[in-house]
Amino acid sequence: MVLTFTPNGIYCPAGDFYIDPWRPVDRALITHGHSDHARPGHARYLSTDIAAPIIRHRLGEIELETITYCEKKDIRSASVSFHPAGHVPGSAQIRVEVAGEVWVVSGDYKVTPDALSTPFEPVKCHAFISECTFGLPVFKWLKDDVIKDEINQWWADNRAQGRASLLGAYSLGKAQRVLGLLDPNIGPILTHGAVENTNIVMRNQGLTLPDTIHVTPDTDPKQYPGALVLAPTSALGSTWARRFGAQSTAFASGWMRLRGVRRRRAADRGFVLSDHADWDGLNNAIAETGAEKIFVTHGYTDIFARWLGERGYDAEIVPTEFTGETLDDGDTE
Amino acid sequence: MKRFVALYAAIDQTTKTSAKVAALADYFATAPDADKLWTIALFSGRRPRRAITTTKLREWAAERAGIPLWLFEESYPIVGDLAETIALVLPPPSAMQRRSLSDWITYLRALERVGEEDRKAAILTAWDQMETTERLVFNKLLTGGFRLGVSRKLMTRGLAQATGQDEAELAHRLMGDWQPDTTSYNALIMASDPSAGLSRPYPFCLAHALEGVPDDLGPPQDWLAEWKWDGIRGQIIRRGGTQFTWSRGEELMTDRFPEFARLCDYLPDGIVLDGEILAWDHTADAPLPFSDLQKRIGRKTVPKKLLKDAPAMLIAYDLLEHDGRDLRDHPFTERRTRLERLLSTVPDEAPVRLAPLLPNNDWAALADLRNDARDKRAEGLMLKRGASPYHVGRKKGDWWKWKLDPLTIDAVMIYAQQGHGRRANLFTDFTFAVWNGNELVPFAKAYSGLTDAEFRKITAWVRKNTIERFGPVRHVTPEHVFEIAFEGIAASKRHKSGVALRFPRMARWRHDKSAAQANTLGDLKEMLAQYG
Numbered sequence: 101m102v103l104t105f106t107p108n109g110i111y112c113p114a115g116d117f118y119i120d121p122w123r124p125v126d127r128a129l130i131t132h133g134h135s136d137h138a139r140p141g142h143a144r145y146l147s148t149d150i151a152a153p154i155i156r157h158r159l160g161e162i163e164l165e166t167i168t169y170c171e172k173k174d175i176r177s178a179s180v181s182f183h184p185a186g187h188v189p190g191s192a193q194i195r196v197e198v199a200g201e202v203w204v205v206s207g208d209y210k211v212t213p214d215a216l217s218t219p220f221e222p223v224k225c226h227a228f229i230s231e232c233t234f235g236l237p238v239f240k241w242l243k244d245d246v247i248k249d250e251i252n253q254w255w256a257d258n259r260a261q262g263r264a265s266l267l268g269a270y271s272l273g274k275a276q277r278v279l280g281l282l283d284p285n286i287g288p289i290l291t292h293g294a295v296e297n298t299n300i301v302m303r304n305q306g307l308t309l310p311d312t313i314h315v316t317p318d319t320d321p322k323q324y325p326g327a328l329v330l331a332p333t334s335a336l337g338s339t340w341a342r343r344f345g346a347q348s349t350a351f352a353s354g355w356m357r358l359r360g361v362r363r364r365r366a367a368d369r370g371f372v373l374s375d376h377a378d379w380d381g382l383n384n385a386i387a388e389t390g391a392e393k394i395f396v397t398h399g400y401t402d403i404f405a406r407w408l409g410e411r412g413y414d415a416e417i418v419p420t421e422f423t424g425e426t427l428d429d430g431d432t433e
Numbered sequence: 434m435k436r437f438v439a440l441y442a443a444i445d446q447t448t449k450t451s452a453k454v455a456a457l458a459d460y461f462a463t464a465p466d467a468d469k470l471w472t473i474a475l476f477s478g479r480r481p482r483r484a485i486t487t488t489k490l491r492e493w494a495a496e497r498a499g500i501p502l503w504l505f506e507e508s509y510p511i512v513g514d515l516a517e518t519i520a521l522v523l524p525p526p527s528a529m530q531r532r533s534l535s536d537w538i539t540y541l542r543a544l545e546r547v548g549e550e551d552r553k554a555a556i557l558t559a560w561d562q563m564e565t566t567e568r569l570v571f572n573k574l575l576t577g578g579f580r581l582g583v584s585r586k587l588m589t590r591g592l593a594q595a596t597g598q599d600e601a602e603l604a605h606r607l608m609g610d611w612q613p614d615t616t617s618y619n620a621l622i623m624a625s626d627p628s629a630g631l632s633r634p635y636p637f638c639l640a641h642a643l644e645g646v647p648d649d650l651g652p653p654q655d656w657l658a659e660w661k662w663d664g665i666r667g668q669i670i671r672r673g674g675t676q677f678t679w680s681r682g683e684e685l686m687t688d689r690f691p692e693f694a695r696l697c698d699y700l701p702d703g704i705v706l707d708g709e710i711l712a713w714d715h716t717a718d719a720p721l722p723f724s725d726l727q728k729r730i731g732r733k734t735v736p737k738k739l740l741k742d743a744p745a746m747l748i749a750y751d752l753l754e755h756d757g758r759d760l761r762d763h764p765f766t767e768r769r770t771r772l773e774r775l776l777s778t779v780p781d782e783a784p785v786r787l788a789p790l791l792p793n794n795d796w797a798a799l800a801d802l803r804n805d806a807r808d809k810r811a812e813g814l815m816l817k818r819g820a821s822p823y824h825v826g827r828k829k830g831d832w833w834k835w836k837l838d839p840l841t842i843d844a845v846m847i848y849a850q851q852g853h854g855r856r857a858n859l860f861t862d863f864t865f866a867v868w869n870g871n872e873l874v875p876f877a878k879a880y881s882g883l884t885d886a887e888f889r890k891i892t893a894w895v896r897k898n899t900i901e902r903f904g905p906v907r908h909v910t911p912e913h914v915f916e917i918a919f920e921g922i923a924a925s926k927r928h929k930s931g932v933a934l935r936f937p938r939m940a941r942w943r944h945d946k947s948a949a950q951a952n953t954l955g956d957l958k959e960m961l962a963q964y965g
Contacts, residue, residue: 236508237500238521348447357521359445359569360513360857363582364885368447403507410501 102178102196102203102227105395105418110205110229114198115178117146119205122421129180131207132191133158133272136422146173148182150218150305151190154272157301169218185209186220187375188273189307195223203227204389208422210374211381214244215280216307217273222388229395229418230386233376234354235404241354241378247371248281254350254369256286259326264344268333268367269352271295273375275330276302276309278352284310288324291315292331292340321345336367354378386413398422436464437472437534438567444583453583457591466618467535473621474613476588478683480577484544485552487515487576493553497560498522510905513857516572520565530562541574586826596622601636601825609633610685634668634679635705635753635761636825640815640832647796647816647835657765657819658791658799660811661834662748663723663921664711665730669693669747671704672757678710686710689732690745692784699779703757706749706772707823708788713746718781720746720810722965723935724923749776750788750815753823761823768823806837807964812920813837839918839936840960843943845911845951847873849895852880859885860892860907863939865917867930869954873911876930876957877919882939891942914946915939922957922965930954932961 104111109121117127124141131137133154140159147155149166156164167173169192172181182192187208194205204225213219258265269275271294282289289312291299296314303309313324321344335341336349354374355361362370377385386394394413396405397420408415443456461469495505505522512518532540544552560568589607593600609632611621650656666681678686678693690710712726725743729735752772753761760768776787791814793799803814813836821831844865852861862880866873901908918940925933
């Protein structure tokens with residue numbers, strides 16, 4: 101076995117390292133900076149150079165070595181390389197080769213391109229460990245252009261009616277992708293601190309984002325009529341959000357595809373925007389790896405594994421502590 | 434259907450009542466009459482006859498989506514809505530349509546007359562001409578259950594805004610058994626035709642629940658107190674020599690309760706009675722348990738034996754129309770006096786009784802009386818302000834229901850199932866059990882009473898503690914205890930536990946109790962003996 105599944109996480113015996121481990125280990129290869137994948141407490145970290153600033157920002161003083169996409173590195177008798185996963189800037193699939201056998205850990209991935217992340221690239225392998233957060237045929241994403249128009253129209257309408265537009269999105273990745281879709285001609289863009297912190301890190305590493313105004317206790321919302329306010333989903337409906345007065349609320353998440361979820365979150369609008377692959381995306385990505393053995397991790401694993409099984413794959417469910425883009429707490433992704 | 438879909442989307446995209454009403458008013462001001470009529474029908478619970486079974490719709494949708502049926506079925510509970518699931522799995526459309534709402538309804542009705550292959554072709558063609566939201570709305574027309582976040586009240590308000598008519602007057606016009614086929618928008622909403630409403634009931638005046646004690650309501654002398662009967666709310670209408678019995682759900686029940694036909698021997702024409710329909714024990718001159726009345730609900734025709742075993746009685750408590758005149762603006766005391774006079778000459782064998790007034794000199798004495806409600810087979814008390822008019826719908830302040838505290842029992846959750854609609858993806862439907870020796874015996878299902886936060890917590894727990902799956906139902910570790918509140922208990926042969934509860938719901942999550950500390954079947958049987 102190139103990789104095994106242990107209580108600490110995915111482990112490579114030949115290289116003596118873990119991929120996105122859940123408990124402190126000596127050597128951790130990290131696919132991306134989301135908190136269910138990049139956890140504190142490991143002795144040594146390895147990530148892509150693009151993902152590194154965020155991981156450092158979140159985990160503080162850690163021993164972090166970086167690697168560029170597609171660069172090969174030998175760790176003991178294993179050869180590893182990181183390949184674009186298209187999930188958030190710097191996110192990677194990790195390819196591990198031991199004695200000619202290739203396994204790939206997908207991490208979280210999205211196959212359609214966006215303005216910030218390096219586009220997903222399929223990697224040929226024998227075994228593919230895939231997430232399936234949205235592994236049901238009801239999940240199909242529209243093109244970013246369509247969502248872009250929806251969001252800007254909503255914002256412009258709100259502005260015309262004298263309301264602020266409060267948009268909840270996960271502060272790492274999703275929020276910046278939304279920023280790239282906004283039309284700054286409509287009005288000012290305000291940001292919650294959690295979003296702005298990530299913006300600063302990304303701007304410092306050379307990614308282009310539109311101008312934003314950080315909301316501080318001294319900010320007077322009246323000075324920014326018709327603003328779009330970008331905040332973590334948990335901030336919507338809070339006392340923090342009340343300062344903006346008359347407002348329309350919305351969430352940007354793949355779960356907004358389901359009307360019931362959107363209604364439960366009691367938002368006025370839901371924009372279907374996910375950093376994960378949709379049903380067709382998952383199926384195409386898996387087909388393109390050429391792998392026969394598929395391990396499915398977080399998401400609708402039992403249903404998706406059965407589907408893959410019927411399609412002729414040797415599919416197996418791997419229990420994980422990854423959470424993906426969760427349904428009721430949009431803040432862990 | 435673009436206009437109707439836009440209305441749906443506008444309503445669906447806001448949580449604000451004012452915005453929903455504005456969208457409705459805008460629609461009613463601009464849509465063609467035929468569409469308006471159907472919109473009113475749909476939002477007041479009327480729908481086209483179901484031309485196609487949901488089984489077929491599922492099969493065709495799965496086939497068109499290129500997925501196995503099992504995968505469709507697995508997706509459905511996660512989406513929580515059949516019409517939406519179908520809309521989401523289908524591939525993008527290849528063409529666009531321009532039919533109006535009423536055109537589509539005509540299209541669907543034509544399917545009743547053709548064979549299955551043609552029906553299938555027609556539905557697949559329709560799906561292929563619609564984007565996701567249009568499909569969802571179209572599928573709702575196919576499957577019925579057109580609940581899209583608009584109450585009838587909001588629809589009526591929007592219509593009132595668009596037409597400049599009085600909202601209460603419109604609510605009254607919309608009552609009764611009209612169908613889009615039997616009327617027109619003009620006849621229903623605009624025309625003044627007094628004969629059109631011969632069978633039409635009045636919108637029911639509804640009470641708010643009184644929390645705590647009535648001491649804040651002012652002097653008890655201002656109020657009339659009655660038992661809150663445990664039956665079916667109904668109006669009996671006698672106009673133009675005909676008679677109609679309506680339920681609160683606006684179902685015409687004239688034929689289900691043939692006893693009331695005899696009222697023509699005792700009561701004059703031109704009256705509307707409001708009251709409670711109960712199954713009656715004529716020997717004791719008292720109500721039978723609700724379970725006896727239940728045998729009569731849902732039966733279109735009543736066998737002789739049932740007519741004898743569970744005869745119906747109207748406990749009348751209000752007079753809404755007298756000599757053909759609408760009395761609703763008159764004070765309740767006056768309506769009540771007229772009702773008493775009207776019923777004073779009616780003999781005991783007639784299937785109607787005057788609701789007794791309870792002595793109401795001070796609140797404390799009334800509270801004592803309330804404790805006897807269960808013995809009277811009542812659910813508690815009703816308090817009605819003497820000076821109040823008969824309101825349309827639920828208005829706070831003049832009518833209060835002061836219900837008995839529910840019965841409660843502590844039970845162990847053993848099965849869990851996901852909810853629908855806004856509760857899709859949350860485990861919200863639970864089966865509860867009590868101990869019988871070492872065995873847990875299921876006795877009730879409940880799905881309300883917890884907060885969203887508690888449902889999320891229990892959902893996460895269910896996912897980790899599933900022992901077995903039977904389709905959508907999860908058998909879970911018997912660990913959590915809930916206090917189950919209910920309104921009544923009756924013996925039942927259909928349930929393994931031997932009892933059936935009325936309105937069971939979760940009163941609270943007993944974090945302080947372990948499964949072993951839950952109640953027993955013996956406790957439940959004791960309650961049956963005492964209250965059944």
